[in-house]
Amino acid sequence: MSASINLRDVEEIINSLVKKGVEYAVALYPFFFSFDEERYRNVVETIRSAFGEEIAEKVYREITEAFKNINFMTEVIVKDEKIYLRDYLERYILKEDIKRIILNEIENRFNRMSEEDRKILSIASAAINVLKRKSYSGIYVDYPSHRVGGIRVSSTEIFSRLVSSILRYEISDVRRFFYKYILGFQGDYSSRRYYTNALEIYPFAIPYIEKLASKISDYIKIPDKSKIRSILEEMYQRGEYIKIALIDHSLEAGRSESQFLSYFSGLTFRQLCKEVVIENMFNDCFVNPLVYEEIREAIKDLYNKALDDLIKIFREIFERQGYRVGCANDHCAFARPGARPIHVFFYPWPKSPPYYVLEEIPGAVKSVVMQGIPTQLILQTDSLRSYGEKGYLWFFIERDKILIVSNTYKHEDHYELLRILKDHFFIETIGSVPKELEESLTSLLTKPAALTQPVSLPQISPIKRFGGRDLLEDIVASVLYSLGFTVKVDHKIVGKAGTEIEVDVWGEKYVGDIRFIVYASCKNWDKPVEISIVREEFGRILQLPLIPHVRVIVAPSFTEPAKKEAIADGFVVIETGERAVEDNMNRIYKNVYDKLNKLFIGVAPKWMQELAERARKVAEEIRKIGEELEKIAGTPS
Structure with missing residues (x-):
């Protein structure tokens, strides 16, 4: 026992509250579980869904009054163990008699559940059953949960959207169905850095989750493995590469936006997510977790088969030209005596190639071959630009047609490639055709009609207008937007002292259930930034209520003391070298983008780092193959 708190007195308070009704028993756990900032919301939201608004407010008032003079963080001694009072009370309210009261209420509600609500809970419960054993991007299911010992679903906003994607209609917050029928409770919490919304389910209520999950086939038809493979293969045969690419992207990166796929398709990523729907498999960029592993396995096998088929086409073409061929994964090296080695990266459907495989291959001709025909917007993608700058010629291929990205063509490097391919494909171009490419194509092609000039479209800048007071703010906001952040410019926040703080650019992005924040200060000045400004x-x-994970300061230049101070204070310092104006905004965008993109890749999650490591190993393997082929072919290295 504690000298300051008599546990029997506290237990009596609980017992007297529980005698008032089951709603009090249900409210006690979120009351003890929550910290002061979330207690009202967690209790009232839980009880409102199950018992109504009026009762929710009444129950909260009475419980608050009953415990008004008790500090739950007081340490007490129980069986020679020192614990917080809160922890003791959480255990106490799960004792058998209180548990039985809640269980009886769950049973009554379960039996009175409407068929439509049962469908919603069946789908949600089936998803929980899967996710408590497997990871899923952006959603975390802990089982057994740390404090309650039941099931905890974090990031329930995303979870609700996942359930909605299976239902094919929107459920704003699926938790309220669990509150109403399973008497789960709201377990939201916040810290200085992030806010998490969560659903807690008691351990004794888990059998009801299992029952609901077992009835999933009553409401939706789950495709089996062979059906999934058949659907995906038919899509591939119909040339629906962008749809398959979106599923592949969602498997790898969840619902994070892909600039590459948006520009390839000519749709915003949100539009693209709404466009691609495969019943009971994929909707709104959510892969149905009930068939997640089957879809992932089918996509992997389809990718490998499609890759083999694509490589086979080029292997046969080059072998007829006397080249020796060596391949590893999606890379092939082609070599023959007296010719420069040719290295090609193959992609059977649209996919943004990773930046970290961009390695110099001395003396080699380099190319990227990707299946699918993009829109003109593809010319604006950062990955195409980066690969082009490294000397890679981009080809997009569909059946017997090849589309050359004209601004990646260099005559001295790529003419031989065109000469080899001209007899096997109709060659067209995308983008304005430089004179050297036009001359090359004219001299190579026997059918002038095969050279088609695209419709001239205005150059599309990656810079969006967010309404910033200064152009530099819009540039920085556009960079963060391209990197998948939600952005606000001239964003006003009430600080700790109650005064308003205005932030030039504020970026937010959910990484799992963590709200990742970037603070950017933009000084588009004619003079260097002084140390006083940094301070x-x-x-x-x-003074901000939430300290950003990354703080950035962007300006044309800094004094040396200011730069040192900024770095010491944890700022990412970006010098643009010139004031941002309309004429140079794309150049400044590239400068800022490259620095921030490199930063975020450097702190990439483990799966991305592992992918990078695999890519490095593949690059080393392809280099060795190339060297061996050169020796065999007699080509000097």
Whole structure:
């Protein structure tokens, strides 16, 4: 026992509250579970869904009054163990008699459940059953949960959208169905850095989750493995590469936006997510977790088969030209005496090639071959630009047609490639055709009609207008937007002291259930940023209610002391070298994008780092193959 708190007195308070009705028993756990900031919301939201608004407010008032003079963080001694009072009370309210009261209520509600609500809970419960054993991007299911010992579903906003994607209609918050019938409770919490919404389910209520999950086939038809493979293979045969690419992207990166796929398709990523629907398999960029592994396995096998088929076409073409061929994964090296080695990366459907495989291959001709015909917007993608700058000629291929990305063509490097391919494909171009490419095609092609000029479209800048007071703000906001952040410019936040703080650019992005925040200060000045400005910015950050994970300061130049101070204060310092104006905004965008993209790749999650490591190994393997082929072919290295 504690000298300051008599546990029997506290237990009596609980017992007297429980005698008032089951709603009090249900409310006690979220009351003890929650910290002060979330207690009201967690209790009232839980009880409102199950018992109504009026009862929810009444129950909260009475419980608050009953415990008004008790500090739950007081340490007490129980069986020679020192614990917090809160932890003791959480155990106490799960004792058998209180548990039985809640269970009886669950049973009554379960039997009175409407068929439509049963369908919603059946789908949600089936998803929980899968996710408590397997990971799923953006959603976390803990089982057994840390404090309650039942099931905890974090990121329930995303979970609700996942359930909605299977239902094919929107459920704003699926938790309220669990509150109403399973008497689960809301377990939201916040810290200085992030806010998490969560659903807690008691351990004794788990059998009801299992019952609901077992009835999933009453409501939706789950395709089996062979059906899934058949659907995906038919899509591939119909040339629906962008649809398959979106599923592949969602398996790898969840619902994070892909600039490459958006520009390839000519749709915003949101539009693309709404466009691609495969019943009971994929909707709104959610892969149905009930068949997640089957879809992933089918996509992997389809990718490998499609890759083999694509490589086979080029292997046969080059072998007829006397080249020796060596391949590893999606890379092939082609070599013959007296010719420069040719290295080609193959992609059987649209996919943004990873930046970290961009390695110099001395003396080699380099190319990327990707299946599918893109829109003109593809010319604006960062990956195409980066590969082009490294000397890679981009080809998009569909059946007997090849589309050359004209601004990646260099006559001295790529003419031989065109000469080899001209007899096997109709060659067209995308983008304005430089004179050297036009001359090359004219000299190579026997059918002039095969050279088609695309419709001239205005150059599309990656810079969006977010309404910033200064162009540099819009540039930085556009960079963060391209990197998948939700952005706000001239964003006003009430600081700790109650005063309003205005942030030039504020970026947010959910990484799992963590709200990742970027703070950017933009100084588009004619003079260097002084040390006093850096200190002022640092002081402003310390006054924010949430400290950003990354703080960035962008300006044409800094004094040396200011730069040192900014770095010491944890800022990412980006010098643009010039004031941002309309004429140079794309150049400044590229500068800022490259620096921030490199930063975020550097702190990439483990799966991405593992992917990079695999890519490095493949690159080393392809280099060795190339060297061996050169020796065999007698080509000097």
